[in-house]
Amino acid sequence: MQRILQPGEIESLDRVDFPRLRLPEPATLFQERAARLLQLAEGHPIAEYLRFAARLAQAQQRQAARLSAPAAPADEERLRRAREHGMPLWPAREALPPQWCETLRALLADLASAPDHAGVPAALRAELERLAGADDAALGALAQRALGGRLRREDLAGAPIVMAALQVGFANRAAATREREVPADVPPTVCPLCGSEPVASVLRIGGAAGGHRYLHCGLCASEWHLVRVKCSHCESTEGVRYQGAERAEGPVSAQTVLAETCDHCHTYRKLVNQDKDPLAEPLADDLASLTLDLLMAETAYARASANPLLALAEVQAP
Ligand SMILES: [Zn+2]
Ligand SMILES: [Zn+2]
Structure with missing residues (x-):
């Protein structure tokens, strides 16, 4: 006899063999994102913004490919802390990837390198130059505000580029993580x-x-x-x-x-x-x-x- 399943029962039916976690593959992640953004931009009311996001994703892909060495694995202390407290392995604001500032500067140089800044909205160019001149401490403070959802008005133009650099570092580290190390x-x-x-x-x-x-x-x-x-x-x-x-x-x-x-x-x-x-x-x-x-x-x-x-x-x- 057919009957309607309750939420708890549906969940238990779901316990068949499929991946609970899908770790990223940075080699294809940013490339596929860029291709999708370009496809979505066709005839779209915010086409210029989507093309810029695609341009940024292409630059991310080049930086992801340059991070050839996998990220350092989590040490014993980090694994123990995550396991014991049921907390994420790399809490974003405490664990910025090493060299993320270099990744950010490389993204900025990539965006500035295209002829006539192709794909970079004019309003954003001065902001990109300002970011390129910022020191590590200023970038670190901006990263903390972006990750904590506490952006100031003057941060708004640069924040997506900072997040893009962090995405490259965090995806690289996630890709190098072994699934059994991820707290359940x-x-x-x-x-x-x-x-x-x-x-x-x-x-x-x-x-x-x-x-x-x-x-x-x-x-x-x-x-x-x-x-x-x-x-x-x-x-x-x-x-x-x-x-x-x-x-x-x-x-x-x-x-x-x-x-x-x-x-x-x-x-x-x-x-x-x-x-x-x-x-x-x-x-x-x-x-x-x-x-x-x-x-x-x-x-x-x-x-x-x-x-x-x-x-x-x-x-x-x-
Ligand atoms: Zn809700
Ligand atoms: Zn994550």
């Missing part, structure tokens, strides 16, 4: 590797991960599984619903990106559905669906977490 009992609402909030979630297709929903870390690009019935912000199993835009922005179906809303914590986070578009990429598709954010701003749901390449909503009141 970190709350599923934050990344088990770096403790950042997910930028979006993604319904994957193909392979063992196919048909499963993963939360995608906006910083290190690790992905971890969470059953769809749960809110990705508060883990409530009640009142999770989906809302979408009526019309597409640019070339991609409006069904590819939906806002998953929760009536318990009154937030939303986007779900990117590869079943609707196999090339969908969580961070890129989140960035390109700003219209959905504008529509959601009219509702009672607040955005759960920001996109690290778009530093707008986090301005602190003066």
